[in-house]
Amino acid sequence: MRILVVASALFLAAVSSAFAQAAPSIDVTHAWARATAAAGENGAVYMMISNHGTADDRLMGASTTVAAKTELHITLNENGVMKMRPIADVAVKAGGSAEFKPGGMHVMLLGLKQPLKAGDSFPLTLTFEKAGAVKIMVMVEKAGAAAPGSMPGMKM
Numbered sequence: 001m002r003i004l005v006v007a008s009a010l011f012l013a014a015v016s017s018a019f020a021q022a023a024p025s026i027d028v029t030h031a032w033a034r035a036t037a038a039a040g041e042n043g044a045v046y047m048m049i050s051n052h053g054t055a056d057d058r059l060m061g062a063s064t065t066v067a068a069k070t071e072l073h074i075t076l077n078e079n080g081v082m083k084m085r086p087i088a089d090v091a092v093k094a095g096g097s098a099e100f101k102p103g104g105m106h107v108m109l110l111g112l113k114q115p116l117k118a119g120d121s122f123p124l125t126l127t128f129e130k131a132g133a134v135k136i137m138v139m140v141e142k143a144g145a146a147a148p149g150s151m152p153g154m155k156m
């Protein structure tokens, strides 16, 4: 009986410390970008961000060595015209996810230093409010891959 009491006390301690350490657990899958024709062009990164943790988190920005600048963008249909707008951050709630896909949210790569070639991959660092820096590799897929139509707003 005494052993059982000790065991339940330990269990309670473990549970309460798990709650005290509520933390996001970020998982990024299928990060990809479409191939581009020339350096100096812009590109876009798509991916699925999942938060398997117990605390909400927020994507604050991204950085990569392959482009002069990166921004978080969303593509919006404004009266039939597709337009891109910068967004400050993207919430990823505990147990939730945020999908970056053509026609929606993307990480904009402004001023590519070299063309993105199909089959290549490049590193991208995502900065989260709580999880901090999350480094991922982005696969380059051939132009037009998995693209529901072209993105007229893509050229800036």
Ligand SMILES: [Cu+2]
Residues within 6 Å of the ligand: 044, 073, 074, 084, 106, 107, 108
């Ligand atoms: Cu964009």
